[in-house]
Amino acid sequence: MNEWVESQRNYLLRCQLPSGTFRLGPERPQINPYFTNLALLALVKLGEWEPVKRHVNWYLQHVNTRGYVNDFRLEEGKEVDTGTADSEDSYHATLFSLLAEVVRHSENTEWIAPWKTELIAVFHAMALLQQRDGLTWAKHSWRVKYLMDNCEVWQGLEDAHYLFQALGVEEEALEAQRRANACRAGIASMYSSWRRTYAVYDRTYLTWRKWYPDVTSQAFPIVYGLSDPEIAEHLYFRIQTSFPYFDSFQTGDVYPWMLMGECARLMNDQRRVERMLQTAARLYIHGPRRPYWLIHEAGRFLQLVLMT
Template identity: 30%
Template sequence: MVAQIYWLKRCQILRPGHRADGAIARYPDQAGVMPYFSNFAALAMLEEPSCFPLVERYLDWYLRHLEKNGTIRDYSYDSDLNFKTAKPDSEDAYAGTFLSLAFNYCKKAGQTGWVKANLPDLKRVARTIINLMDRDGLTFALAGYRVKYLMDNCEAYRGLADFAELLESLGDRDASYFKSMAEAVANGIERSLWNRLNSCYHPSKTGWIRPGVNLKKFYPDAACQIFPVIYGLIEPGQARGSNLYQLFNSYQPNWLTIKPPDYPWMILGLYACLHGDFGKAYEKVRYAREAYIDTNSGNWFCAEAAFFIITCASLLQNRDKWLFVQ
């Protein structure tokens, strides 16, 4: 875990003179920045208090690079920090995960001063999600790409809910508004994406069309089922959450030993922890170390390292529940 935190620190781009610019790249030796993945990297860095200043620099970098409408593009830097930009993979998920990062930074570092100083920009990011909402409460991935994904909507919900809680703690009068918008997204997920017949979620919705679900297909059909639990829309211990976990394990029994050239999907380790399945979470961590970290796999990048760290942190916090029963 400590080594991976150091690895993430090396992903933060340095200016000449070795001061962190703030941007967090996908790899230590490259300069491609996808803010969606960087948000997870910074979230994991909060597990180490000495990284709080680095996380704040990243938060500052994100806000400095907002477009006028509150979205952010992907960035690619050269050795002199000249950059090119590219269209983001999504707008709703980028914004949602950033707001959750800001909430967790304030919660763990206690930096309410930073939040208060940046509230106008943070609200601009939150309104990005709201501007992408359709009449059914779901968010489009991009303003120009009218598909509503379960994964993105779970992240958008969590971001708005976290931001509303943050505003409430500050006594900001807009807290209730953003909370109502989070609830609208949650209601949209329940009404439009939950498949009662098959007791699982549709991965997306385009217009009136919701594709069928084949849980033998890992992505997106099976993988998206974990997101409502990860982002707090349903409780892992309740009937729906437990049933989805059982279904996932039944249809995807090899998730513990995913190996290159596929990505490891370390978020599944966290998913197992949330269900109290710490033995499988440990096996996921152990196998990832052997197959990806020790081999310097190119499929190991900042977001995977982030969920490796977060899973390890959960295992350490719950070690009395599993360590001596292995």
């Protein structure tokens, strides 16, 4: 286990660029701020705060005139703005979750206090995506309300509430909590008691035959603690029966989806967690699927190891 921790800690740190942000892999040209936010949660738990702070500084310096952050690409050593991002809601939401995790572990807000104005602006940009039903569009140019995104948004809003309270910004703290409550209610409205599933997006439900985004989406309310225990038990049962070998990555998807290991852990399925860790090490970290091992997967792997 200690070998895995050191291996993946070093893997993540090798992805950091001189600018402060991280590439998707040590040899990858892509820079994805959303995946980086998720990956660095593991470094926070390891006390590696300085690399995380450098990424946060980079993120806040790269908010565009529309209020969001795009993906970048390395070209001849230069970071080039691609002009687009996979989403706008989850990028900002996961930034707040990362920031809140640093503050909780370090018990220090001094380093982020100078960014207070920028954080308020980022919060309001995220709020613009939230609709009357409490759910957010993925981005202004893609007006779809995804279950996965909204689970991350709910957590991000809760973390924004915590962060603004720590910074003494009471108005935004109250607004973040109000929006978090509305988002949680919106997510609850996506659940169909007749189908016994959540909508994957909007009011589109799954058939349990497609791994991503259908089946993977059903794990998100479990991972983020948004499902009642009875609903979570049934969803996890359906995940297992639909893809009985997901813990050995027999899903039809080349990417590992280590988040499913966290889902298994929360459902007290330690056998699958251990199998997923062992198989990930064999297939992805040291094996033929190494090209598909990206920073957010390494981060999730690290968190699972630390909690196992």
